[in-house]
Amino acid sequence: MASIPSPIHPENLKAVNKIAELSGQNVHECMQCGTCSAVCPMVESMGFTTRMGIHYLQFGEIEPVIKAQIGEYCASCHTCVVRCPRGIDVPKVFEAVRQLVLRTNTDLIKPQEIPKDTMAEAPQIAFVSTFRKLTS
Amino acid sequence: MKLGYYPGCTLKTKAANLEKAAMASLDHLGVEYKELSRWNCCGAVFSLTDDDLIHQVAPVRNLIRAAQEDCDTIVTICSQCYNTLARANKLVRDDEEKRDTLNRFMDEEPDYAGEVEVVHYLSLLRDQVGWEKLREAVTNPLDGLKVAPFYGCTLVRPEEVAIDGVDQEILEGFIAALGAEPATFSAARECCGSYQMIAHPEEGMNRAAKVIGAANRSEADALILSCPMCEYNLGTRQGDVVAAHDGLSRVPTYYFTQLLGVALGLDSELCRLDLNGPAAQELLVDKKFIAAATV
Ligand code: SF4
Ligand code: SF4
Ligand code: SF4
Ligand code: SF4
Numbered sequence: 151m152a153s154i155p156s157p158i159h160p161e162n163l164k165a166v167n168k169i170a171e172l173s174g175q176n177v178h179e180c181m182q183c184g185t186c187s188a189v190c191p192m193v194e195s196m197g198f199t200t201r202m203g204i205h206y207l208q209f210g211e212i213e214p215v216i217k218a219q220i221g222e223y224c225a226s227c228h229t230c231v232v233r234c235p236r237g238i239d240v241p242k243v244f245e246a247v248r249q250l251v252l253r254t255n256t257d258l259i260k261p262q263e264i265p266k267d268t269m270a271e272a273p274q275i276a277f278v279s280t281f282r283k284l285t286s
Numbered sequence: 287m288k289l290g291y292y293p294g295c296t297l298k299t300k301a302a303n304l305e306k307a308a309m310a311s312l313d314h315l316g317v318e319y320k321e322l323s324r325w326n327c328c329g330a331v332f333s334l335t336d337d338d339l340i341h342q343v344a345p346v347r348n349l350i351r352a353a354q355e356d357c358d359t360i361v362t363i364c365s366q367c368y369n370t371l372a373r374a375n376k377l378v379r380d381d382e383e384k385r386d387t388l389n390r391f392m393d394e395e396p397d398y399a400g401e402v403e404v405v406h407y408l409s410l411l412r413d414q415v416g417w418e419k420l421r422e423a424v425t426n427p428l429d430g431l432k433v434a435p436f437y438g439c440t441l442v443r444p445e446e447v448a449i450d451g452v453d454q455e456i457l458e459g460f461i462a463a464l465g466a467e468p469a470t471f472s473a474a475r476e477c478c479g480s481y482q483m484i485a486h487p488e489e490g491m492n493r494a495a496k497v498i499g500a501a502n503r504s505e506a507d508a509l510i511l512s513c514p515m516c517e518y519n520l521g522t523r524q525g526d527v528v529a530a531h532d533g534l535s536r537v538p539t540y541y542f543t544q545l546l547g548v549a550l551g552l553d554s555e556l557c558r559l560d561l562n563g564p565a566a567q568e569l570l571v572d573k574k575f576i577a578a579a580t581v
Binding site for chain 1: 294295296299300301327329330331334335336337338341364366439443444445476477479480481482483484485486487489492493496513514515517518522
């Protein structure tokens with residue numbers, strides 16, 4: 151039988167495997183139903199939907215997902231995890247994308263730019279979680 | 287059961303109004319506990335990356351402290367602490383390889399394999415005290431107060447650590463036991479925007495606006511919360527959120543433990559309503575649940 155060529159560019163295979171390794175999730179299980187985007191509270195802030203984000207990752211295209219800031223805006227609220235009919239832990243997938251950026255020693259926010267009144271007013275938990283999620 | 291109490295950093299600083307009434311209420315209800323003599327910040331968010339074990343060290347160390355103090359169960363009040371500790375505990379229990387790596391990394395500490403149970407304060411009230419007994423202990427029932435229960439994310443997701451199934455409605459049971467009326471609140475299990483309020487304030491405010499809008503539509507007199515992050519987004523920042531969005535009106539926010547303290551008739555100073563802003567105190571004075579003199 152003739153072998154079907156993989157639609158994934160060989161150079162991108164490494165990226166596919168990296169996401170799988172960091173997230174423990176197989177993005178190829180996604181059937182592109184869009185449920186995660188429909189329930190996502192942050193989707194309006196993202197450059198494109200979570201469904202599209204997963205679609206790019208299925209082809210190992212990480213750059214567009216980084217540009218769309220999906221990892222940055224995902225609040226890890228886990229609403230989509232409850233709803234995904236394929237059992238994909240979507241925030242783990244986008245956490246992997248976020249980590250790939252952070253691990254190049256890149257911060258996704260500038261702590262020095264947080265306004266002074268926010269610094270004075272916000273609770274410790276807000277800073278701990280912000281810095282845990284968005285600084286390297 | 288030997289119960290330990292894990293406070294977490296925010297309850298010892300900005301969120302004294304979450305802690306004080308909670309602990310006084312346990313004393314009042316005759317639930318014995320001991321506050322852990324040593325603990326560290328749990329890290330606030332559970333690490334979602336499979337190779338990132340270093341961020342599991344902080345929560346697991348707290349579980350080791352609890353085991354060392356002979357506690358078989360620890361209770362948290364902050365829902366994010368609950369989520370982080372319970373998920374780390376589950377990881378240690380379920381993943382032998384990671385457990386082994388963690389134990390070897392913390393070589394100077396006793397080995398830990400998930401012996402301690404992590405429970406949230408609301409579960410403790412429901413399962414150890416029970417709504418019936420709580421109702422009997424209420425001397426100052428919150429009659430005529432319609433309360434919107436806000437679970438947010440971390441009490442109910444992911445499922446493996448959820449304190450409640452979809453239909454069980456633990457906060458509604460709690461509100462009813464205090465003599466108040468639970469509102470039908472469509473945003474009860476939605477996200478408040480979390481740390482986005484710091485990282486991306488505009489988007490954070492938009493999210494908070496959706497929750498406050500739903501609270502308005504539920505016609506609740508008050509919104510109750512269990513997490514200092516939620517309180518910041520929905521309480522502290524509420525004035526800004528309402529000002530920036532048409533059609534929203536203000537709704538007083540409380541930690542659920544403050545209403546518990548008031549309903550149990552505890553000294554209202556313990557409830558630290560001064561930290562919630564004037565509207566929260568005024569509502570309780572108006573309803574005659576607390577005396578004006580304490581405002
Ligand atoms: S976990 Fe992230 S992607 Fe999923 S619904 Fe929440 S914010 Fe959206
Ligand atoms: S809900 Fe699940 S299957 Fe559907 S698009 Fe999202 S990740 Fe894919
Ligand atoms: S969840 Fe927050 S308050 Fe609780 S210990 Fe962690 S950082 Fe501190
Ligand atoms: S509602 Fe927001 S702050 Fe509260 S637990 Fe969920 S994400 Fe965190």
